[in-house]
Amino acid sequence: MADSVQHISSSNDFSSLLSSTMYVIADFYADWCGPCRAIAPAYAQLAKTHSIPNYLAFAKVNVDTVQAVAQEYKVTAMPTFLFFKDGKQVAVNGAAMIQGADVRNLTNAAEKMGRLAKEKATLGTGSR
Template sequence: MSDGVKHINSAQEFATLLNTTQYVVADFYADWCGPCKAIAPMYAQFAKTFSIPNFLAFAKINVDSVQQVAQHYRVSAMPTFLFFKDGKQVAVNGSIMIQGADANSLRAAAEKMGRLAKEKAAATGSS
């Protein structure tokens, strides 16, 4: 079953995703994290709704198994959502990250990233 979420298993895999996809939303989570489990279905729905190959991807990064990436981005709370454009971390709606299971902020960010990706895809004739 594909929910549109890219499950990242290594720093190299994440780097490849950042290099091949214009916009990326990354969910840093832990299996033992209750709020992470609570927001996961919503995140999966955003991925299913907004993902566009090569333009917008939704990634999940387990902080316990892919520690190098979590440490690189200084993730200290779970869940933490980060946003990327052209491989660089960016702010969305004025926030460089969303910490915690903040459904309203995550929805607003996913919708904005989805809109931007759709516009880019349409401009290149890829939609």
């Protein structure tokens, strides 16, 4: 199976993903960041488990190579996980973002978004 995580290489890539996918979880990371490397396998597994084309995507945004996107969302710590619905940043489980390698909170957020995306996909609702 192909990589379930979409690697963002430009602002246009990110905009395109947000406009084509109902829900997006974005991992803002840096190659030099130890906690980012530590949580990467868990993030990849969540993506493999919960991704649904056009309904839920998992993205990785390297803050050093795609600085414009990191600046747009005011990312100041790595890793930072942001959540989007219909192209707009949203809170999940009361949190607008998760900063740090918090596997438990990330898993809870991914499972919740996964359930919502699955419901939408099953019903065939939304413009996707």
